[in-house]
Amino acid sequence: MSPDDRRAAIVAATRAVMARNGIAGTTVRDVAAELGTSSGLIHHYSASLDELLAEAFEQVAREDLERVRRAFAGVDDAIGRLRVFFDVYARDDDQGIQTWLDAWSEAARRPALQRISRRLNEEWQALLASIIGQGVADGSMVCDDVDAVSWRILSLLDGLALQVVAHGDVISLGEADAWSRAGAERELGLPSGALSLALAR
Amino acid sequence: MSPDDRRAAIVAATRAVMARNGIAGTTVRDVAAELGTSSGLIHHYSASLDELLAEAFEQVAREDLERVRRAFAGVDDAIGRLRVFFDVYARDDDQGIQTWLDAWSEAARRPALQRISRRLNEEWQALLASIIGQGVADGSMVCDDVDAVSWRILSLLDGLALQVVAHGDVISLGEADAWSRAGAERELGLPSGALSLALAR
DNA sequence: AACCCTATTGCGCAGATGTCCAATAGGCAT
DNA sequence: ATGCCTATTGGACATCTGCGCAATAGGGTT
Missing domain, CATH: 1.10.10.60 (Homeodomain-like)
Known part of the structure; x- marks a missing residue:
């Protein structure tokens, strides 16, 4: 080999x-x-397990990111893209999110893993910010602090997913999905339902 | 002894x-x-380390909860209480949040810890829901799904705190605090600044 | 066919971990 | 003073951990 x-x-x-x-x-x-x-x-x-874990984690996380970017093909409007963003995020299985949970927790003890986790999280936020920036520019979204709102939406997604994965059925995956979309609609001045599941449209 | x-x-x-x-x-x-x-x-x-960790964790988390409830003394209006809620949450040090991160991650592997973590999270959400319920009743807040909004605000807080603790200075503690208050204002139809630091008022 | 290089093995090391248990000690009731 | 009960000790046990190293094997080059 x-x-x-x-x-x-x-x-x-x-x-x-x-x-x-x-x-x-x-x-x-x-x-x-x-x-x-x-x-x-x-x-x-x-060289070490820390490095190996970081590399494997980066690959997993980067694939998710790529999956979103690929799903953008043929979708040019900001609202459509944001909808796709939620679609991909929602499809993320429990395993994937548990891995993120572990990464955030282990970051304090594994330097290589922390670097990767941090960078990937920033990329997710940047992706979100670019969508929202586009939406604000073409007038389809209202938002006076793109950076803050991007972090808020991302944190909302993570926080809700966390409840689903760590605590089982405190809230369902469906609730987490619907609630995060509703939260984003409110943040961006969109009418209710504007971000509903793209596939269902 | x-x-x-x-x-x-x-x-x-x-x-x-x-x-x-x-x-x-x-x-x-x-x-x-x-x-x-x-x-x-x-x-x-x-009986086991799992049990011991769960008991210790419960004590820590319950104290935070009690601290919020105590800080409510003399504050009767919903908006004031929500402000206090954020004040206490913001004062939570890095150690405290790292402990929560560990709990969420370890929950998959430690049954006793999962039970406690889940119950405590539900109590935090219930506390938030009671404040918002009061606000909606007296007309000071606007919200058509108290449960969903409570979970959203809590998840937002957790998600932002997570970034601060796990990734260092991706976002600052001050940003996390300000952004979460701003997010809650938007969720509840409050004027911007309505939830600013209570002590600074 | 001789040689070399390196991928690969298998094991050892040193330390850590949760759990358990026989032995002890120290206080309290009789 | 005697006896008992249990809090407490200290260490054994089995297992796991990341890591390193000497030995090997197998393929490619000359």
């Missing part, structure tokens, strides 16, 4: 274990077992 | 270690060392 392929396989195995056991529950031996190789090999390719 | 005092001392020591190392970083031996006793003693009083 070529070094590049091996490297990729290790990260892929790490992702699989992460999805199953969470970031905090991912060990070098687990990754090796998932891959069917020895644990020494993992360290031959990765 | 009487059993009751000992029990209380163990929980207090657990809280101290939790504040220093986070929930995930709290071990039985650390607690014993903090207390200056043996590790065996901890298990003589507590």
Whole structure:
């Protein structure tokens, strides 16, 4: 197996274990077992577990980001794009959000992971800000502080998703989805229902 | 030392270690060392670490809740109470929020902790809902779904606090505070600035 | 065929962790 | 003074952890 392929396989195995056991529950031996190789090999390719976790996490998170960007194809208006943004976010499974929870919690103890988590969160906010900026520019949205509102919407999404994942059925996934869309509508001066599920339209 | 005092001392020591190392970083031996006793003693009083962490966490979280309720003394109007709510929430130090982050993340792996975390979160939401319910009743706030808006405001607070604690200076504590108040004003149909820091008034 | 390079192994190290248990000690009732 | 009860000790146990290292094997080059 070529070094590049091996490297990729290790990260892929790490992702699989992460999805199953969470970031905090991912060990070098687990990754090796998932891959069917020895644990020494993992360290031959990765300086430390911290780095490896950070790389795997970055890949997962970046794929989600890419999925949103790809879903923008053919949707040019700001409101349509924001709707797509929510659609993709809502499809995110429990595993994905648990991984984010772990990342935020582990950030205090894993420097590499913190850097990645931070950067990715900023990219999500920037993506949101670009949509809202477009909406404000073409007059379809009303907002006097794009940065603040972007962070608010993102935090709202994270905070609601957190309740769903960490606490089970305190609130349902459907409520979290509907409530976050309603919150964004209010923030951006949109009529109620303007951001309802794009697929249902 | 009487059993009751000992029990209380163990929980207090657990809280101290939790504040220093986070929930995930709290071990039985650390607690014993903090207390200056043996590790065996901890298990003589507590069935498992999971239970102990849950009990200590509950105490911390419940104190915060009590602090808000106490701060309500002498404040009878809904808007004033909501302002106080934000004041207390904002004073919450980094350690406190890191503990919540750990709790949400660890909930997937520690059943006792999950139960407590869930119940406490519901109490926070209920407290918020009671304030908003009062505001709607006396006409000072506008809101057509008290439950949804309560969860939104709470999630907004948690989501913003999360950024501050997990990622350092992505956003400042001041921004998180100001933005969450502004978000709540918008949600409840209040004029901008209506929820500004109570102490500054 | 000889050689080398490196991917890969397998194990060891040192430390940590939750849990449990036999032994002790110290106070209280008799 | 005797006996009992339990709080408390200190360490054993089994397991897990990240990491490093000497040995090996297998493929590619000369």
